[in-house]
Amino acid sequence: MLEYNSIIPLQDRSNDVLTVGELLIDLIADEYDDPFQGNRFSKFFGGSPSNIAINAKKLGINAQVCSAVGHDGFGRFLIDQLQKEGLPLQTIQYKDAATSLVVVTRSTATPIPIFYRGADFHLSYSAQLETSLKESKVLHFSCWPLSRNPARETVEQMIETARQHQLLIGFDPNYHPMLWPSGEDGVQYVKSIIPKVDVIKPSEDDAERLFGADSPHNQLDKFLDLGAKLVILTLGKDGALVSNGRETLTFPSLATEIIDTTGAGDSFWSGFYAAIVKGYPLNKALQLGFAVSAYKLKHAGAVIDFPVLEQIERQYFS
Amino acid sequence: MLEYNSIIPLQDRSNDVLTVGELLIDLIADEYDDPFQGNRFSKFFGGSPSNIAINAKKLGINAQVCSAVGHDGFGRFLIDQLQKEGLPLQTIQYKDAATSLVVVTRSTATPIPIFYRGADFHLSYSAQLETSLKESKVLHFSCWPLSRNPARETVEQMIETARQHQLLIGFDPNYHPMLWPSGEDGVQYVKSIIPKVDVIKPSEDDAERLFGADSPHNQLDKFLDLGAKLVILTLGKDGALVSNGRETLTFPSLATEIIDTTGAGDSFWSGFYAAIVKGYPLNKALQLGFAVSAYKLKHAGAVIDFPVLEQIERQYFS
Numbered sequence: 001m002l003e004y005n006s007i008i009p010l011q012d013r014s015n016d017v018l019t020v021g022e023l024l025i026d027l028i029a030d031e032y033d034d035p036f037q038g039n040r041f042s043k044f045f046g047g048s049p050s051n052i053a054i055n056a057k058k059l060g061i062n063a064q065v066c067s068a069v070g071h072d073g074f075g076r077f078l079i080d081q082l083q084k085e086g087l088p089l090q091t092i093q094y095k096d097a098a099t100s101l102v103v104v105t106r107s108t109a110t111p112i113p114i115f116y117r118g119a120d121f122h123l124s125y126s127a128q129l130e131t132s133l134k135e136s137k138v139l140h141f142s143c144w145p146l147s148r149n150p151a152r153e154t155v156e157q158m159i160e161t162a163r164q165h166q167l168l169i170g171f172d173p174n175y176h177p178m179l180w181p182s183g184e185d186g187v188q189y190v191k192s193i194i195p196k197v198d199v200i201k202p203s204e205d206d207a208e209r210l211f212g213a214d215s216p217h218n219q220l221d222k223f224l225d226l227g228a229k230l231v232i233l234t235l236g237k238d239g240a241l242v243s244n245g246r247e248t249l250t251f252p253s254l255a256t257e258i259i260d261t262t263g264a265g266d267s268f269w270s271g272f273y274a275a276i277v278k279g280y281p282l283n284k285a286l287q288l289g290f291a292v293s294a295y296k297l298k299h300a301g302a303v304i305d306f307p308v309l310e311q312i313e314r315q316y317f318s
Numbered sequence: 319m320l321e322y323n324s325i326i327p328l329q330d331r332s333n334d335v336l337t338v339g340e341l342l343i344d345l346i347a348d349e350y351d352d353p354f355q356g357n358r359f360s361k362f363f364g365g366s367p368s369n370i371a372i373n374a375k376k377l378g379i380n381a382q383v384c385s386a387v388g389h390d391g392f393g394r395f396l397i398d399q400l401q402k403e404g405l406p407l408q409t410i411q412y413k414d415a416a417t418s419l420v421v422v423t424r425s426t427a428t429p430i431p432i433f434y435r436g437a438d439f440h441l442s443y444s445a446q447l448e449t450s451l452k453e454s455k456v457l458h459f460s461c462w463p464l465s466r467n468p469a470r471e472t473v474e475q476m477i478e479t480a481r482q483h484q485l486l487i488g489f490d491p492n493y494h495p496m497l498w499p500s501g502e503d504g505v506q507y508v509k510s511i512i513p514k515v516d517v518i519k520p521s522e523d524d525a526e527r528l529f530g531a532d533s534p535h536n537q538l539d540k541f542l543d544l545g546a547k548l549v550i551l552t553l554g555k556d557g558a559l560v561s562n563g564r565e566t567l568t569f570p571s572l573a574t575e576i577i578d579t580t581g582a583g584d585s586f587w588s589g590f591y592a593a594i595v596k597g598y599p600l601n602k603a604l605q606l607g608f609a610v611s612a613y614k615l616k617h618a619g620a621v622i623d624f625p626v627l628e629q630i631e632r633q634y635f636s
Binding site for chain 1: 345348356357358359360361388390391392414416417419421423430432433434436500
């Protein structure tokens with residue numbers, strides 16, 4: 001049981017958060033246009049694990065990314081960016097496949113992606129990776145690396161090692177059928193991972209993809225029934241519902257101005273982990289996660305220039 | 319033996335040329351820059367088989383493309399373009415994979431591509447494809463579809479059917495190790511295909527990748543020794559050497575002005591096939607192929623607005 005008024009105990013390790021999964025290029029259409037009739041695209045650094053790690057570092061904790069890229073120009077660009085952000089590179093793997101790429105058209109409605117997955121899902125379990133894991137306090141991953149082998153087996157092995165070594169494990173159950181190999185029951189697989197982790201943060205859409213449409217309180221119960229320990233169900237402008245299995249709390253949105261929603265979820269994770277690592281009690285860590293997310297919403301871009309966590313705390317709670 | 323002064327006999331069929339292979343998006347960096355540091359890319363219709371078919375149609379013969387795309391915006395864009403060019407679509411297959419994509423940086427030196435192969439190599443042998451093949455006079459393919467299964471088996475089956483039904487078979491032995499699965503002997507495989515076709519058009523680079531560096535005449539002999547019937551060895555600004563196994567002819571380049579070399583090789587094929595189909599003797603068909611290529615070199619773009627073959631003939635040979 002994770003108590004709201006308590007500090008989550010973390011092991012004494014040299015690294016704070018280790019994030020695992022996709023490191024990729026986002027190629028985004030310049031024009032808001034009919035899908036894919038536009039001719040021009042811009043390249044962006046992408047992948048939720050790296051964004052979380054970069055944010056976390058800016059907020060004032062240590063972070064490390066475990067991802068795979070190809071031996072190509074896109075891979076070099078991504079690694080250059082990580083290096084510029086001051087992240088260590090020892091858990092970056094180079095694979096004999098093209099650096100993964102997602103092409104997205106801008107649209108006033110939902111964006112339509114085409115996934116070109118290459119190196120990212122070739123992530124393998126290595127001695128270096130195990131060493132870094134054992135030196136970390138928190139392990140974080142999302143559905144991307146779970147969707148295909150060998151990355152899936154790598155994450156499964158990491159979860160096992162993380163549990164043996166008492167890391168806090170956070171999981172973003174952002175299941176999407178387009179990521180999964182056709183014919184495979186991704187929903188069932190994602191459900192099988194939930195009991196093995198400590199914290200999950202589904203959106204209402206994530207919940208609906210896993211369980212079908214239902215009320216937020218019912219969705220919370222379904223995650224808890226699967227064995228989730230702490231469920232953070234985000235409700236967009238309506239904030240979030242959080243349950244530790246005994247008590248459900250409502251968190252109103254702290255957003256005052258919305259310029260760009262890209263990366264808001266990753267910002268929550270970064271703020272939440274930073275607060276946990278800095279020793280805030282769970283209740284406050286959740287508030288700080290939502291504050292960091294609200295701060296992000298006021299700025300354009302997936303990764304923005306965050307101040308340290310304490311400054312965001314003063315801005316939102318003093 | 320293909321005699322230079324003779325017309326190559328073709329079967330009486332409703333379609334002239336059937337080209338098989340990759341249909342894909344070229345995403346080309348806007349800036350001449352350090353590899354992949356540029357941030358903007360432009361999307362182009364791509365794939366040699368379609369370019370040859372589109373050119374051939376403009377030059378005044380019928381053509382059909384046999385390729386596979388994904389159910390996505392890039393696939394729709396490519397199909398729209400084929401439709402605008404008036405090509406029939408019955409041998410286009412839709413596969414459960416992303417439409418293939420090649421990302422290329424511009425550079426004053428050699429361009430550096432990253433290959434994202436999806437739907438293109440999933441091309442399968444179908445009743446529709448066999449019907450179209452049996453209704454065609456010429457079959458053309460390059461190394462792309464040979465590099466991976468199931469497309470490889472599809473082309474192998476097409477070659478067999480084409481030989482049974484006496485189509486003229488043209489093959490572009492543009493072998494590149496980056497296209498081949500690592501660990502597989504692509505060179506040996508490409509050599510095994512050469513005896514099964516009628517016409518091949520290697521560049522000096524192609525020859526060097528297959529046999530190592532050597533003089534043009536020695537390279538010609540190596541292709542002939544493998545069983546090639548007509549070898550057109552292109553030498554860039556120095557024109558081409560052609561051998562039918564008994565006599566070697568020299569063709570000087572007809573280029574007067576070079577604006578853009580993209581698509582020059584595909585233009586040769588289009589002009590050569592158009593001339594063969596229109597009943598010109600082999601010698602003249604070769605000249606017309608080089609004339610169409612020279613015409614292309616004067617215009618920017620991979621696919622340009624060719625006039626009919628007879629007009630190009632008047633321009634270069636009267």
